[in-house]
Amino acid sequence: MPDFFLIAFLLLNLGKSGGAIRPVVTLAPNWGNILYYDNVTLTCDVPSTGPEEPRTYSWYRNKSLISGGQQRLQIISSSVQDTGDYQCQTGAGDISDPVFLNVSKNFVILQRPPSAIYEGDPLTLRCHSQKDFTAKNTKFYKDDKEMQSSDTDPELYIPIIHRNMSGMYKCTNRIQRKDSSTVSEHSDVFRMSVKELFSHPxxxxxxxxxxxxxxxxxxxxxxxxxxxxxxxxxxxxxxxxxxxxxxxxxxxxxxxxxxxxxxxxxxxxxxxxxxxxxxxxxxxxxxxxDEKIQPGYIIAAVIGSLVVFIVSAVTVWKCKKRNQGQNQEMNTTAPTTDPDPESVCYTYLDISQLPKGPRMKHDELNVTYATVLNSDM
The missing domain is CATH 2.60.40.10 (Immunoglobulins)
Incomplete structure (x- = not known):
């Protein structure tokens, strides 16, 4: 992890006990996966917030206390049993977040950092082989497409990672044992998922x-x-x-x-x-x-009202003509029962095409309802 990322991460990991800063475990070299017999040093980093005081350190693997009371935990000639989540603690303070170390017994592994990979970060991958072998040729692939081939450089450096770079990564090495002339090809793969640093705005x-x-x-x-x-x-x-x-x-x-x-x-x-x-x-x-009603909107409203009035008048006239042929005798008083459904006229007015303007206040709106009781009124 680059130094500026580490410093920012340390400063923001405040513990819960008295404002103490939570420690962070770092690896050197900074690989999350290594081969058996490789060496690695784990460090319990705690930024100084005042005068230096003597600290005691505790180390844990898979939440179990292990030997090592110093700030640095060295693993010499690692074995598969060294695989696990590592955490550290200073005194009785907060314990660090876990860092996973994977020790594998392969001829070739594709090494990557132990921390999550975020968009915008630089990234280095390494095609690593056992100490007793010499790499003849190293190739890197993404989704089965070759990215780099070299006889001397076992690393692939990407200065800026983007979200679309997620995928299946693979490296191959032609390796030769130092005391033999036999050359064989071995490979390793891992699926890289690039995390989003911040959401789409x-x-x-x-x-x-x-x-x-x-x-x-x-x-x-x-x-x-x-x-x-x-x-x-x-x-x-x-x-x-x-x-x-x-x-x-x-x-x-x-x-x-x-x-x-x-x-x-x-x-x-x-x-x-x-x-x-x-x-x-x-x-x-x-x-x-515009908080003011424009004259054009007023004219449009007047024209719209005239259209509605004319359509309503034509509808009422049609109803009266039809009712004259159906009703021979009419009472002079208003009916006390519901009208015959055959004597009721319905109309539908489509005003969706009228010009639209600013919303008017309720006291500026007038709605008139009319009911035709009989054809002689």
Whole structure:
């Protein structure tokens, strides 16, 4: 793990007992898998928060206490029995998170770091063979496609890892025993899953309905992975593709007095301070509404009302014509029973095509209902 990742991780792993800092186990060399007879040193790292004081250290494998009371635990000529989760503890303080070490008895292994692999990180993979053998040729593959071939370099270095680099990785070595002329080819594979450093950003706006002169707040919402503490992000905002706020630590764009020209499609971009990971949100259209009713809307409303009145009048006239032929005798008083279904007229008015304008207040709306009791009224 690079030093700056380690420092950030240590500072953010505060323990629960009196504010003590939780220790972190690191490996040297920094491989999560090794071959039997390999050597490895585990270190219990605790950043200093004041004057140095003598510390006592305890080491655990698979949650069982093992020998070793020093800050460093050395494993010389490892064996398969050394495989397990390693943790350390200082005094009576908090115990560290586990780090898994895998010791295998193979001719060749594909080595990778012990920690999770996140987008934006650099990554080194190594095709490692037993000490008694010499590697003649090393090849790396991803999803069965060759990535690198070398007679001298057993490592594959990727400066920046992206999410689409997840997949099945494989390395092959042509190895020869130092005391023999026989050459054989061996390989190892592992499935790499690149974790998301922070979620895809999303534009959120408040309030939902913004009128001219009102306050507008646009937020770029994203969620960093809590397992990777200390990820520092910067945010930028755009309207119709033009930058309205440069990159900064603020995830909010504010307009204290929104104007009609502030309407448009808004997007935001999030990137790490190292600029290794950048993500753009989907577009979100924000409409600033005019608080005044425009004359054009009033004319459209009047025309719409006239259309509704004319259609209603024609419908009533048709009903009267039909009822004149069906009813010969009419009472002069209003009926006391439900009307004959054959004497009731229904109509459907499609006003979806009428011009749409700002919403009007309730006291500006007038609705008239009419009931035809008989054909002579």
């Amino acid at each position: 999303e534009i959120k706006v408040s309030p939902e309905r913004i009128t001219e002169g009102g306050h507008m707040i646009v937020t770029c919402d994203t969620r960093p992975d809590p397992s990777r503490g200390g990820t520092k992000l910067q945010f930028a905002f755009y309207r119709d593709g033009r930058n309205v706020q440069e990159f900064s630590v603020s995830d909010t764009y504010r307009v204290r007095s929104a104007q009609l020209e502030d309407s448009g499609k808004y997007t935001c971009e999030v990137m790490t301070t190292s600029k290794t990971v950048r993500k753009m949100s989907d577009g979100f259209y924000i409409h600033i509404q």
